[in-house]
Structures are given as C-alpha cells and as structure tokens.
Amino acid sequence: MKHYIVLALILLFIGIIVFALLKIKAYKEIPHVSVLMYHDVFYKKELPSKYTDKRGNITDTCVVSAENFKKQMDFLKANNYHTLTLDEFYDFVINGAKIPPKSVLITFDDGRKSSYINAYPILKENNFNAVMFLVTSKIPNKTAAFNPNKYQRMSKEEINNSKDVFEFASHTHKMHEKESETAYLLLKSLDEIKNDLTESLKLVDKPYFAYPYGRYNKNLFPIIKESGYKMAFATSKGKVRTGDNPYCINRYGIKEKYSMNKFKRFAD
Numbered sequence: 001m002k003h004y005i006v007l008a009l010i011l012l013f014i015g016i017i018v019f020a021l022l023k024i025k026a027y028k029e030i031p032h033v034s035v036l037m038y039h040d041v042f043y044k045k046e047l048p049s050k051y052t053d054k055r056g057n058i059t060d061t062c063v064v065s066a067e068n069f070k071k072q073m074d075f076l077k078a079n080n081y082h083t084l085t086l087d088e089f090y091d092f093v094i095n096g097a098k099i100p101p102k103s104v105l106i107t108f109d110d111g112r113k114s115s116y117i118n119a120y121p122i123l124k125e126n127n128f129n130a131v132m133f134l135v136t137s138k139i140p141n142k143t144a145a146f147n148p149n150k151y152q153r154m155s156k157e158e159i160n161n162s163k164d165v166f167e168f169a170s171h172t173h174k175m176h177e178k179e180s181e182t183a184y185l186l187l188k189s190l191d192e193i194k195n196d197l198t199e200s201l202k203l204v205d206k207p208y209f210a211y212p213y214g215r216y217n218k219n220l221f222p223i224i225k226e227s228g229y230k231m232a233f234a235t236s237k238g239k240v241r242t243g244d245n246p247y248c249i250n251r252y253g254i255k256e257k258y259s260m261n262k263f264k265r266f267a268d
C-alpha cells in the first residue's frame with residue numbers, strides 16, 4: 001500500500017512539473033516585444049574618465065560604448081529584427097495588432113547629445129526606428145560643439161535633423177529632478193504634474209511618456225492619461241505583451257557589461 005502512495009505522489013509531482021513547463025512554453029510563445037533602453041553612447045576613445053574605472057571599463061550604467069551599440073544593432077539587422085514605431089507598438093499592446101515575429105522598440109532617455117552624435121548615424125545606416133524621450137524644458141536653442149566631458153543635450157536643430165530615425169516623446173517638461181533622493185513625480189502634487197506633462201506634450205511629436213529614473217506609482221496613471229498620453233514607459237525588465245498596462249511598460253536597460261548573449265536574450 002505504502003508503495004502505491006509513494007508512486008502516486010511521484011507521478012503527481014512529475015505531472016505538476018510537466019504542466020508547469022508546458023505553461024511556461026505556451027507563455028513564451030505568446031507574441032511579445034522587448035523595449036530596449038539606452039542613454040549615452042560614446043566611442044571608447046572619447047570616454048570621459050568619470051564614466052570608467054581606472055582600467056577604462058565603463059562603470060556608468062547609463063553609458064554604452066558606440067562599439068558595443070554598433071554590434072547590437074548589427075545583430076538586430078543581420079537577424080531581420082523589425083524596429084517598431086510608437087504607434088505600431090501601441091497598436092500591438094492595446095489592440096493585439098499583428099507585428100513581425102522579431103520586433104523590438106528601441107528607446108533613448110534624456111535627449112543626450114551623444115545619442116545624436118554617435119547612435120543616430122548607426123541607427124540611420126540600418127534604417128532603424130527609435131524613440132527619444134526629451135526633458136522638454138532643457139532643449140538648447142543653439143547647437144554647441146560636441147564635448148563628451150560636458151553633460152550635453154540635443155539642440156532644436158539636432159532634433160529636427162534626426163526625425164528620419166527618432167520619434168520624439170516626453171520625459172517631463174521640468175520634472176526630471178529629485179528632492180532628497182525622491183523623484184519629483186512621487187513628490188509633487190498631481191495638479192503640478194499634470195500641468196508639467198501638458199506643457200511637455202506641446203513640445204514633442206508623439207503622446208508617449210517615460211518616467212524619470214523609472215519612478216512611478218499607480219496614482220500617476222490616470223493623470224498621465226488625462227494629460228493626453230497614450231502610454232508610459234518604466235524601467236522594470238520584462239517582455240511586453242498584448243493586454244499589458246499601457247502606463248507601466250517594461251523596458252530592458254542595456255548596460256555596457258552585458259554580454260552579446262544577454263543582449264540577444266533581451267531582444268528575443
């Protein structure tokens with residue numbers, strides 16, 4: 001009798017494992033998209049020491065070398081990845097629109113000038129689409145000479161010159177700030193935030209938003225929607241599927257230290 005119970009328990013255990021594996025497999029096969037997130041892209045020879053350790057390895061998590069970025073984009077190109085536009089991505093998440101099986105959404109935060117100087121030509125060469133989230137109160141009127149040692153942002157002219165690749169969306173107007181380590185979006189009144197987001201929307205091309213520092217709470221969702229935005233991007237890792245909440249979209253922040261294999265897993 002005892003043997004039968006043990007056997008039954010083993011069979012039950014195996015059954016549960018098989019069921020779980022099939023479930024995971026089925027879930028993985030549901031159409032999904034990865035959203036990739038970048039900030040600064042510098043060639044190794046121009047890297048300021050503030051972004052590296054003593055041996056010259058990049059330690060700043062917001063910096064990816066242009067050499068690595070090029071390899072990643074070449075991989076996407078060679079493997080027939082489709083780079084979605086924001087509206088294509090929205091249509092997939094909200095309406096379940098069909099998209100090519102290998103699709104990604106490439107995004108950049110902050111409107112950093114290095115993205116224009118170094119990433120834009122690589123994206124253009126591959127005929128890729130990408131999104132740039134701008135802090136709209138901080139767009140320089142004049143174009144300055146590129147200086148990797150300075151924190152520089154894309155000028156109006158550079159924004160206009162790169163619309164063949166970038167779609168410009170919002171990263172707040174004046175709220176990419178912190179007070180005692182707390183992000184403004186978690187600190188300011190909902191009215192203040194709404195005013196800021198409304199102002200920012202006038203200065204971008206597309207009604208999409210990315211949370212500064214990836215910080216948000218769910219009280220912000222209706223505010224962002226009422227301000228006219230269709231989606232908001234966070235920084236939690238994970239694939240995006242139809243039916244996901246459009247106001248906390250997952251993104252993979254790409255770091256210099258990631259291997260090519262890790263990048264491939266993220267993109268897949």
Ligand SMILES: [Zn+2]
Nearest residue numbers: 109110212213
């Ligand atoms: Zn940012």
